[in-house]
Amino acid sequence: MKRWLLLFIFFFFISNIYSQAKPGKMKLNAGIITAKLAESKKFYTEILGFGVSFENEFYLLLHTPDKQAEISFLLPEHASQQPLFKTAFNGKGVYLTIEVEDVDKVYEAIKAKGVDIKIAIRNEPWGDRHFAIQDPNGVGIDVVTYSHP
Template identity: 70%
Template sequence: MTTDKLAESKAFYTQILNFGITFENEFYLLLHTPDKKTNLVFLLPNHPSQQPLFQEPFNGKGMFLTIEVDVIYEETKKKGVEIVIDIRDEVWGDRHFAIQDPNGIGIDIVRYSEPVTD
C-alpha cells in the first residue's frame, strides 16, 4: 500500500494486530503476520526510488483485508479500537467482526467454520 501514514500503519498493525516488523526505513515498511506466513508492505507515495507504477497514493476505498484468527474481539475492544461491524455469527458458518486501519482499509477478523445445518 502506498500511503503517507507509515507511522500510523506501523502502530496499528504492530500494537493492535500483533504484526512484526521485517524491515523498515524512512520510506518503506515491511510487516509480517504473527505466524510469519504473510507480509504487508507500506510505501511512501511519490518516492524517487520507486518506479511511477508504485508512486500513486492509495485513496482509502475499494480494498479490505481478511485475517483468519481466533476471535480476538474482547482484546481489540480493550485496546480502544473502534469496532465497525460488531461481532456476529453468519449463516454460512463464519464468526467475525470488522475494524478499520488508519488508511481506511476495512479489516475483517474471522474464524472460519462449517455452516450449521439442521
C-alpha cells in the same frame, strides 16, 4: 526395449516441460502506498501483534505473528519508485481478511484497546464468525474464524 526407452524419454521430456510451465512456490505480499507509515506501523504492531520484517525511511514491511503473511507500506511519490508505485491509495475499495483461531478472544482484546469496531462480532449463515475494524489508511479488516455452516 527400444520402444520402452523412447516412451520413457518422451514422457520424461513432456513432464519436464510441464513442470517448468507451472509456477513454483508463490508468496503474496499486499502493499499499500501511503504517507501514514508511522500510523500503519503503530496500528498493525500494537493492535494486531504484527512484527517488523524491514523498515527504512520510505518502506515498511510487516509480518503476521506466525510469520506466514506480510503486508507492506510505501511512501507515495518516492524518487526510488516507478510511476506505477507512486500514487497514494485513496482509502476505498480494499479489504483484508485475517483468519484467527479464536475470534471472540481477539475481539475482546481489540475492544479493550479502544479500537473502533466497524462491524460488531456476529455469526454469518455461511459459517463465519467475524468482526471488522479499519486501519489508518481506510482499509477494512475482517477478523474471522471459519467454521462449517
